[in-house]
Amino acid sequence: MAAKQVTERGLVMIDLASALLCCLSLSALLSSAETLGSSLTILKEVNLRGPYLGLITVYPPEEDAFFGTGAFKPHQKHPYVDLSGRRFRVGKMGKKKVIYVRCGVGMVNAAAATQQMLDMFDVIGVVHFGIAGSINNSMSIGDVTIPKQFAQAGLWDWLKPNATIPVGDFTELDFGAYSEPSGGYNELGSIGYNTEQFFSKSGKPNTAQRKLWFHVSKNWLELAHTHLEGMVLEQCVNSSSCLTQRPKLVVGLSGATADIFLDNAAYGEFLYKTFHVSSVDMESVAVVMTSLSNGFPVIVIRGLSDQAGAQEGQNSIYSFGPLAASNAAKAVVQFVKAL
Incomplete structure (x- = not known):
């Protein structure tokens, strides 16, 4: 009997928590809708004075x-x-x-x-x-x-080293061209500008x-x-x-x-x-x-x-x-x- 009462009490608490959460969510929703409604009312008046x-x-x-x-x-x-x-x-x-x-x-x-x-x-x-x-x-x-x-x-299309840029790309930046010594290998490869x-x-x-x-x-x-x-x-x-x-x-x-x-x-x-x-x-x-x-x-x-x-x-x-x-x-x- 004691176990049953504890279970029922727990279910009641869960129901109360759910109801409270629902009320809070509804309150927030109504507040958000009220704020939006106020902005839209002002917006309508503002646009009447446009363009x-x-x-x-x-x-x-x-x-x-x-x-x-x-x-x-x-x-x-x-x-x-x-x-x-x-x-x-x-x-x-x-x-x-x-x-x-x-x-x-x-x-x-x-x-x-x-x-x-x-x-x-x-x-x-x-x-x-x-x-x-x-x-x-x-x-x-x-x-x-x-x-x-x-x-x-x-x-960008970021490519592997020595890869060919896609046909539709406008141009290419090869990171190897900025390596020291000049023109050396660079694992960053290159980027093609789409x-x-x-x-x-x-x-x-x-x-x-x-x-x-x-x-x-x-x-x-x-x-x-x-x-x-x-x-x-x-x-x-x-x-x-x-x-x-x-x-x-x-x-x-x-x-x-x-x-x-x-x-x-x-x-x-x-x-x-x-x-x-x-x-x-x-x-x-x-x-x-x-x-x-x-x-x-x-x-x-x-x-x-x-x-x-x-x-x-x-x-x-x-x-x-x-x-x-x-x-x-x-x-x-x-x-x-x-x-």
């Missing part, structure tokens, strides 16, 4: 530089909408209505934030901005680049195009060439830290994107000679691809913070990153005015 220009940057120093211009004025009633852990800020720059978001580092974050912005908000196009590394000797720290096209330089699969609303469903280059919108690039080239950029971080020459803004070069923070001169030189790109970053091609895939105009504005490993000592992103971000933000303000 907006989408602005996307990457990490806090770039955001600080953007808000530091004073050009962004938040909407009084609905200054932001929180979606999936990101804060989409609603406001104006002059007379232009804008939606701004900080996407986070890397291509997954960049693509996710861009797609969410295009899906959830009434936007007319996307301006992506931030900092980048320079691998072109004619470009200097503090300069601003507005590239005409981007390549995805992180889609082309990207591009899905587009204008293409056949579920059918991808193989592409190396993704072009920003031609009209916006021409607008930048007309209204931004020659603009005055900042030369000093502060009164004691200045560049030796006034930075410049250049429109129409090429850029490369990969999930790699590049601080290696030899690899930077390889990318420059092989792809003929002048800047490297970790997000741009994802924003451009996602925008083009959905049929939206897009442009990228990047301030050059470092020489991607070609500098002596510590990477200059730590000293001149804020200046590069500030110059990029300044160019964004000028571009939005010109639209």
Whole structure:
């Protein structure tokens, strides 16, 4: 009898625990649904006041530089909408209505934030901005680049030593060419650079195009060439830290994107000679691809913070990153005015 009572008591405890867990799960679900419902209500009101220009940057120093211009004025009633852990800020720059978001580092974050912005908000196009590394000797720290096209330089086929790269690969990096003595054997083998699969609303469903280059919108690039080239950029971080020459803004070069923070001169030189790109970053091609895939105009504005490993000592992103971000933000303000 005692054993039976213990068993029954245990079953009751299990039932109570299950009921409590169910209540907690239901409470969390209701709370989540309530939060989502609130965001969707705000989102509906925000979109009724659209359309907006989408602005996307990457990490806090770039955001600080953007808000530091004073050009962004938040909407009084609905200054932001929180979606999936990101804060989409609603406001104006002059007379232009804008939606701004900080996407986070890397291509997954960049693509996710861009797609969410295009899906959830009434936007007319996307301006992506931030900092980048320079691998072109004619470009200097503090300069601003507005590239005409981007390549995805992180889609690799990593091969055995002496293997032949697949037919569809664009080019090859042989690690043996960098061995000492020069041209010696290297067990890392080589990597072949694959082309990207591009899905587009204008293409056949579920059918991808193989592409190396993704072009920003031609009209916006021409607008930048007309209204931004020659603009005055900042030369000093502060009164004691200045560049030796006034930075410049250049429109129409090429850029490369990969999930790699590049601080290696030899690899930077390889990318420059092989792809003929002048800047490297970790997000741009994802924003451009996602925008083009959905049929939206897009442009990228990047301030050059470092020489991607070609500098002596510590990477200059730590000293001149804020200046590069500030110059990029300044160019964004000028571009939005010109639209």
